[in-house]
Amino acid sequence: MKFIDEYRDPELGKRLVARIRRKSTKPVRLMEFCGGHTVAIAKHGIRQLLPPTIEMLSGPGCPVCVTANADLDKAIALAAVPDIIVTTFGDMMKVPASRSSLQQAKAEGGDVRIVYSTQDALDIAEANPTRAVVFIGIGFETTAPTVAASVVQAEQRGISNYYVLSQHKVCPPVIKALLDSGEVKLDGIVCPGHVSAVIGSRPYDFIPKDYGIGCVVSGFEPLDILLCVEMLVDQIEAGHPTVEIAYKRGVRVEGNRTALELMYRVFELCDGNWRGVGIVPGSGLKLRPEYGRFDVEKAFEISPGEPIEPKGCICGEILRGVSTPLDCNLFKGVCNPEHPVGPCMVSSEGSCSAYYRYGDGYGG
Amino acid sequence: MAVSRWDRRSSPTSPVEHEETDKMCLAIPALVKSIDGVEAEVEIGGVSRKASIMLTPEARVGDYVLLHTGYAISVVDEEEAQETLELLTELVEAAEDV
Amino acid sequence: MEDKVLLAHGSGGKLSHDLISDNLVPFFDNALLNRLDDSAVFELSGRLAFTTDSYVVNPIFFPGGDIGRLAVCGTVNDLAMSGASPKYISISLIIEEGLPMADLRRVVASIRDAASEAGVMVVTGDTKVVDNGSADKLFINSAGVGVVPPGVDISGSYAKPGDKVILSGSIGDHGMAVMSRREGLQFASPVESDCAPLNGLVAAILESGAEIHCMRDPTRGGLASTLNEFASASQAGIRIEEGAIPVKEAVRGACELLGFDPLYVANEGKLVAVVAPEGAGDLLDIMRCNRHGADAAIIGEVVSEHPARVVMKTAMGASRIVDMLVGEQLPRIC
Numbered sequence: 001m002k003f004i005d006e007y008r009d010p011e012l013g014k015r016l017v018a019r020i021r022r023k024s025t026k027p028v029r030l031m032e033f034c035g036g037h038t039v040a041i042a043k044h045g046i047r048q049l050l051p052p053t054i055e056m057l058s059g060p061g062c063p064v065c066v067t068a069n070a071d072l073d074k075a076i077a078l079a080a081v082p083d084i085i086v087t088t089f090g091d092m093m094k095v096p097a098s099r100s101s102l103q104q105a106k107a108e109g110g111d112v113r114i115v116y117s118t119q120d121a122l123d124i125a126e127a128n129p130t131r132a133v134v135f136i137g138i139g140f141e142t143t144a145p146t147v148a149a150s151v152v153q154a155e156q157r158g159i160s161n162y163y164v165l166s167q168h169k170v171c172p173p174v175i176k177a178l179l180d181s182g183e184v185k186l187d188g189i190v191c192p193g194h195v196s197a198v199i200g201s202r203p204y205d206f207i208p209k210d211y212g213i214g215c216v217v218s219g220f221e222p223l224d225i226l227l228c229v230e231m232l233v234d235q236i237e238a239g240h241p242t243v244e245i246a247y248k249r250g251v252r253v254e255g256n257r258t259a260l261e262l263m264y265r266v267f268e269l270c271d272g273n274w275r276g277v278g279i280v281p282g283s284g285l286k287l288r289p290e291y292g293r294f295d296v297e298k299a300f301e302i303s304p305g306e307p308i309e310p311k312g313c314i315c316g317e318i319l320r321g322v323s324t325p326l327d328c329n330l331f332k333g334v335c336n337p338e339h340p341v342g343p344c345m346v347s348s349e350g351s352c353s354a355y356y357r358y359g360d361g362y363g364g
Numbered sequence: 365m366a367v368s369r370w371d372r373r374s375s376p377t378s379p380v381e382h383e384e385t386d387k388m389c390l391a392i393p394a395l396v397k398s399i400d401g402v403e404a405e406v407e408i409g410g411v412s413r414k415a416s417i418m419l420t421p422e423a424r425v426g427d428y429v430l431l432h433t434g435y436a437i438s439v440v441d442e443e444e445a446q447e448t449l450e451l452l453t454e455l456v457e458a459a460e461d462v
Numbered sequence: 463m464e465d466k467v468l469l470a471h472g473s474g475g476k477l478s479h480d481l482i483s484d485n486l487v488p489f490f491d492n493a494l495l496n497r498l499d500d501s502a503v504f505e506l507s508g509r510l511a512f513t514t515d516s517y518v519v520n521p522i523f524f525p526g527g528d529i530g531r532l533a534v535c536g537t538v539n540d541l542a543m544s545g546a547s548p549k550y551i552s553i554s555l556i557i558e559e560g561l562p563m564a565d566l567r568r569v570v571a572s573i574r575d576a577a578s579e580a581g582v583m584v585v586t587g588d589t590k591v592v593d594n595g596s597a598d599k600l601f602i603n604s605a606g607v608g609v610v611p612p613g614v615d616i617s618g619s620y621a622k623p624g625d626k627v628i629l630s631g632s633i634g635d636h637g638m639a640v641m642s643r644r645e646g647l648q649f650a651s652p653v654e655s656d657c658a659p660l661n662g663l664v665a666a667i668l669e670s671g672a673e674i675h676c677m678r679d680p681t682r683g684g685l686a687s688t689l690n691e692f693a694s695a696s697q698a699g700i701r702i703e704e705g706a707i708p709v710k711e712a713v714r715g716a717c718e719l720l721g722f723d724p725l726y727v728a729n730e731g732k733l734v735a736v737v738a739p740e741g742a743g744d745l746l747d748i749m750r751c752n753r754h755g756a757d758a759a760i761i762g763e764v765v766s767e768h769p770a771r772v773v774m775k776t777a778m779g780a781s782r783i784v785d786m787l788v789g790e791q792l793p794r795i796c
Contacts (some may be wrong), residue, residue, distance in 0.1 A: 002393060002428065016452065044778050044780060045780020048780040089433070119416060143433065146434070149416065193391075222778045258422075262418070262419065356785065357785050409719075410715050411719055
């Protein structure tokens, strides 16, 4: 498949790895902020290929994992309302919230439907004019524009029963919050791939400028990730932190203007509640007043109840890179994909899920 | 020796329309085969599907786009793709001279 | 003849009788079934294998097959995986009221064709009709009985370090074929279900003289789940090479599009065998001569390291765990 297979060439990979090994002299810690990278790194065994000088940590890049229980509870409360059809991406179904999950709500009679695209949700809304159809909007700047597009399309098509529960977040503020916390010392950042296709690379300019840390936007195939790591190693060895794009075929410096405009036409920034990190100002997206009629929380009264955090779950620390899944007492025992305690285990992009499915990245 | 096992073939009958997959960051390069307004037909590995180009109105038939949850979020820059590959190959060849 | 199946067709009266005599029996036309007695009575000697399966695939018609073909091949294959030569099967239909008669006849014709291809006889059956909404179009149960030749002893727990792991062909075809009808995907080169009876291939495998330790068809849960079952039952490790596993281009495309991993997608016409190393090469050649083993490949081996775990060497040269499928990747796939 074009633009995929070429970046999986094992020969090029081997030799690129050898080159990285030769260049990397100082121990460095790199963090990725994208669930897709978490999975790709685990699936292709990148940690195994890299020299011991390079440590790769996962940050809060999984949109499902970073959604706080208080917000997840709202989605579940919606499923309990009789005339509401809840539409969601599949990732959300099994995520445990305070008392239940969307899957459980469905088993208890809630009309919860998994969709591949917001377009499917719009079709469901058109096909069910007497019922309200809510789309659970989870995701960063890759997904938020598609939800914005669906709102605009609903307007154009005269669909009046389509709503959105916006739990969208934007990435750069949380990267800043993590760097400010100083909890984990980082030497380089692997910037998200598809978020950057939308926002470009300029939003990361503050990182080398204010923190002296370099960042490189990475793609998802093994050669993409290795190239990104090499570029970061070069920056670190030369003591020259800057913003670079390794994923040039997908990401431009200015990003996707159309997508950004659409996103900010429909949404505006607000506080975001990040599991494990807390409230980060200006990191969430909510519907603008002129699109208020699509806001499900304005149209329906829902009582999600008080949020409850699971005992013993260290998803928060894992999301901040302070711990890895191997440090969690619940990992693999009590907490596993069939019976997840926290979202990092059940989300397809969660660290714990990646470690569980593919091993610790060292072949074990 | 009599061995019996409950068959693994049984499936639940819950009418779940879709299933959990690596979705949230997933965007794959697909070829634009045809365009009708803001709708396009895209193809990957011989498999085709409809997609919205609302976010990439500049896309043309013959372009590759990154497809995410039914929307094209970026047009693949084929020149850059080629350059990256050349860079990778050059680096590797240069490394071998060392 | 009615054009839709009605509740009355299941009541046991005249309409039921007509349903059976017009739409079922003529398709099979064998001495045992034609008697329409309460049971089929026959003689079979030797060690017997007996299996049953229910089929609830949605949709009932998909590229490369349908629920009828699946009902025969699935049961035939379960018998074959124990080394048995399948002989007789039963077919029980649970029909949702309103199913078009033409669809029913199409499914039954498919059952006939599959049974003929497999060389088995449908000797007994049952039909029930339920209210609209109580079943989804059509559910089928089939049971089957076969004879295991003397000396054949196959079990998931017999894998030994040094054994080779052989896969009979490409993976992911069936699951993606079914998905293609559900998702509304259009396929330029349509993915077809690989649904097929494997008893012929198995007979060739058993005759080859190779020492067969384990054999199973990787249906729901895919190749990954079956290998994990072997590893766990045998308390041995299994190492496979990503590059050696055949996957059709269109299946890879569909999997990329939907975010699936072919390792976990259901197959209905493939088998994976664990065999002693000495005969593996010759066995591969024999399998490749059979139409259902044309793309057979040695994909890995059994090792003493990491017992009960399956590890895959990726194209990039790293190793990673291949875990059991957790949760439901593709519901109602068979």
